[in-house]
Amino acid sequence: MTILLTGGTGKSATPLANLLLRANIPVILANRSGIVPAPFKGVRFDWLDASTYGIPFDADGGIERVYLIPPPTLGMLPLMKSFIDVAIGKGVKRFVLMSASMVELGGPMMGQVHEYLRSLGVEYCALRPSWFFDTLRVNFSDTIRERNEIVNAAGAGLIGWISTEDIADVAFKALTAPTIEHTNPVLVGPELLSYAQIAGMMSKVLGREIKHRNVNVEEYSQVLIRRGMPPNYAGLMSTLDLGIAAGAEEQLYRNADFVGKRTLRVFLEEYKDAEEWRAV
Ligand SMILES: NC(=O)c1ccc[n+]([C@@H]2O[C@H](COP(=O)([O-])OP(=O)(O)OC[C@H]3O[C@@H](n4cnc5c(N)ncnc54)[C@H](OP(=O)(O)O)[C@@H]3O)[C@@H](O)[C@H]2O)c1
Numbered sequence: 001m002t003i004l005l006t007g008g009t010g011k012s013a014t015p016l017a018n019l020l021l022r023a024n025i026p027v028i029l030a031n032r033s034g035i036v037p038a039p040f041k042g043v044r045f046d047w048l049d050a051s052t053y054g055i056p057f058d059a060d061g062g063i064e065r066v067y068l069i070p071p072p073t074l075g076m077l078p079l080m081k082s083f084i085d086v087a088i089g090k091g092v093k094r095f096v097l098m099s100a101s102m103v104e105l106g107g108p109m110m111g112q113v114h115e116y117l118r119s120l121g122v123e124y125c126a127l128r129p130s131w132f133f134d135t136l137r138v139n140f141s142d143t144i145r146e147r148n149e150i151v152n153a154a155g156a157g158l159i160g161w162i163s164t165e166d167i168a169d170v171a172f173k174a175l176t177a178p179t180i181e182h183t184n185p186v187l188v189g190p191e192l193l194s195y196a197q198i199a200g201m202m203s204k205v206l207g208r209e210i211k212h213r214n215v216n217v218e219e220y221s222q223v224l225i226r227r228g229m230p231p232n233y234a235g236l237m238s239t240l241d242l243g244i245a246a247g248a249e250e251q252l253y254r255n256a257d258f259v260g261k262r263t264l265r266v267f268l269e270e271y272k273d274a275e276e277w278r279a280v
Contacts (some may be wrong), residue, residue, distance in 0.1 A: 001024075001026070001027075001062060001064045001065065002026040002027065002028060002060045002062045002063045002064065002065075003020060003025060003026070003027050003063070003064075003065045003066070003067065003175055003176075004027075004028050004030060004043075004056050004060075004063045004065070004066045004067070004087075004092075005017055005020075005027060005028070005029050005030065005066075005067040005069075005175075006030045006045060006047075006066065006067060006068055006069050007031070007067075007068075007069025007098070008028070008029025008030045008036060008040075008042065009029060009031045009036055009037070009042075010031075010069055011132060011134045011138075012069070012098060012129075012164045012167050012168060012171070013029065013065070013067060013069060013133070013221070014164070015164055015165045015167075015168035016067065016167075016168040016171050016172060016175075017040060017230070018168075019168055019169070019172045020172065020175075020176075021039070021040070022035065023172075024174070025176060026060070026062065027040065027041075027158055028040075028041050028042070028043055028056055028059060028060055028063065029041070029042050029043070030043050030044070030045035030055075030056055031045065032041070032044065032045070032046045033265070034055075034200075036098065037179065041059070041060075043055050043056045043059045043063070046241035047070075047071035047073075047076075047079050047080075047127075048071065048079070048081070050079075050082055050083075053082065053083045053086045053087075054086060054090070057086075057090040057091075059086070061091075063087075063090065063091070063092060063094070064091060064092055064093050064095065065092065065094040065095070065175050065176075066092050066094070066095050066096070067095075067096050067171060067175060068080065068084075068086055068095055068096065068097045068113070069097060069098050070097075070109070070110055070113065072116050072233070073230075073233070074108075074109060074232055074233055074236065076109055076110070076112075076113065077109075077113060077116065078110045080113045080116070080199055081113075081116055082118070084113075084116065084120070088122065092122075093122065093123055094122065094123035094124065094175070094180070095117055095122060095123070095124045095125075096124070096125045096127065096171055096174045096175050096226050097110060097113055097114060097117060097124065097125070097126045097127065097275055098110070098129075098171075099111065099113075099114055099126045099127055099128050100128060100129065101128045101129060101130045101131075101160075101183055101185075101186055101187075101188070101249060101252045102240060102248060102249070103128065103278075105118065105126070105184060106109070108236070110126065113126075114126040114184070118183075123179075124180070124182055124183060125180045125182070125183050125184070125185070126183065126184050127167065127170060127171060127174070127185060127187060128184060128185060128186045128187065128252075129162050129167045129186075129187040129188075130159055130160040130161060130162050130186075130187065130189065130249060130252065130256075131159050131161055131162070131249070131254065132161075132162060132187045132191075132264045133161055133162070133163055133164070133262075133264055133267040134164060135180070136198065136202075136268075137149075137271055137274060137276050137277070138276070139227075140152075141276035141277060142227065143223075144202070144210060144276075144277050144278060145276065145278060145279060145280050146280055148201075148208060148209060148210050148211065148279065149210065149211045149212070149213045150195050150199055150210065150211070150212045150213070150218070151212075151213045151215055151223055152195065152201075152212075152214070152220050152223075152238075152241055153214060153215055153216060153217045153219070153220040153238055153241035153242065153245065154194075154195055154241040154244040154245050155214050155244070155245035156194050156196065156245070157194060157195075157241070157243075157244035157245040157246070157247060157248075157249060157250065158192040158193065158194050158244075158247070158249060158250040158253070159189030159192065159193060159194075159244060159249040159250075159253075160189050160191070160192055160249060160252065160253035160256065160259075161188075161189045161191065161193055161198075161264050162187055162188055162189035162260050162262075163189060163260060163262035163267060164262060165260075165262055166187065166189060166258075166260025166262055167187055169260075170185065170187055170258055182257055185257035185258050186252050186255065186256045186257050186258070187256065187257070187258045187260065188252065188256040188258070188260065189259070189262065189263070189264070190254045190259060190260060190261060190262075190263055191262045191263065191264065192250060192253050193264060194212075194234075195212040195214075196212040198212070198264065199211050199212040199264060201268060202268060202277075205210070205265070205269055205272050206268075206272055206277060207266040208279060216237045217239060217241065217242060218238075220238040220241060221234045221235050221237075221238040222234075224237055224238060
C-alpha cells in the first residue's frame with residue numbers, strides 16, 4: 001500500500017513524509033514540478049490541470065490512501081471532486097483532508113470537500129488544525145522584516161497555535177491506522193497566544209522589538225492583496241480575523257480533540273536566523 005501526499009513539498013506534508021519514511025511505508029509526493037527532495041519519489045500533479053490527475057496512479061499502481069492539500073483557491077470543490085473521483089476509480093480507499101479549525105462540515109471551501117467525502121461513504125478524516133507556527137515565518141515575514149511589525153485584524157484574540165510536526169503526528173495516524181478514530185478532529189498546540197504575546201516572544205528571540213499592529217478588515221485585506229493574494233481570497237482570510245478577535249479560536253482550543261506538544265518558543269528559536277525575519 002502506497003500513500004500519496006498532495007501538497008507533498010509543503011509545510012504539513014514535509015514532516016508527514018518523514019514519519020512515513022521512518023516507518024518504511026511507501027510514499028509518493030505530488031507537486032506541480034514533480035521535483036521533490038531525496039530520497040522521496042515525486043510526481044507531477046496540478047490541481048488546475050485535470051490531465052495530471054492520473055499521473056500519480058500511473059507512477060504507482062498501489063496507491064490506496066491520499067493526503068489532500070487543497071488548491072489555494074476559493075472554488076476548490078469542483079477540482080477536488082474530480083480528483084477524488086479519479087482516485088477512487090484507481091483504487092484509493094481512504095482520504096485525509098487538510099481542512100481548518102474554523103471550517104465545519106458543509107462550510108465554505110474545505111467544508112464542502114469534507115461533505116463530499118462523507119457523501120461517498122469512503123474512509124476519511126478531515127483535519128481541523130488551528131493556525132500553523134509557520135504562518136508567522138511565511139505570511140507575516142514581509143512586515144516583520146521591513147517594519148518590525150505583525151499587521152492584521154485579529155485584535156487581542158487568542159489562538160491555539162500548532163506546529164506542523166504535531167499535525168503530521170495526527171495525519172500519520174489517520175493515514176496508517178487500521179481504522180479512523182475521529183473523522184473531524186480539531187487540533188491545537190499547547191498554548192493560547194495573542195499576536196501581541198507572540199510579538200513579545202519574537203522580540204526576545206530575535207533581539208529587536210517586534211510589535212503587533214491591529215488594522216481593520218478592509219486594510220488587512222489590502223495588505224494580503226499587496227502580498228499577492230487574489231482579492232476574493234484576501235477578503236475571506238481577512239474576515240477570519242474578526243472571528244479570532246471575537247474569541248472563535250479560543251473556544252475551539254478549549255474543546256479541542258488533540259493538543260500538540262511542540263511550543264512556539266522552540267519554533268522561534270529554531271528559525272531565529274531565518275532569512276524571512278532578518279531586518280532590512
Ligand atoms: N497556515 C495555516 O495556519 C493553516 C491553518 C489551518 C489550515 N491550513 C490549510 O493548510 C493548507 C495548506 O497546507 P500546507 O501549509 O501544508 O501547504 P503549503 O505549505 O502551502 O504547500 C502547498 C503545497 O502544494 C503544492 N501546490 C501549490 N499549488 C499547487 C497546485 N496548483 N497543484 C498541485 N500542488 C500545488 C506546493 O508545491 P508547488 O508549489 O511546488 O507545486 C506545495 O507542495 C491550506 O488548505 C490551508 O487552508 C493552514
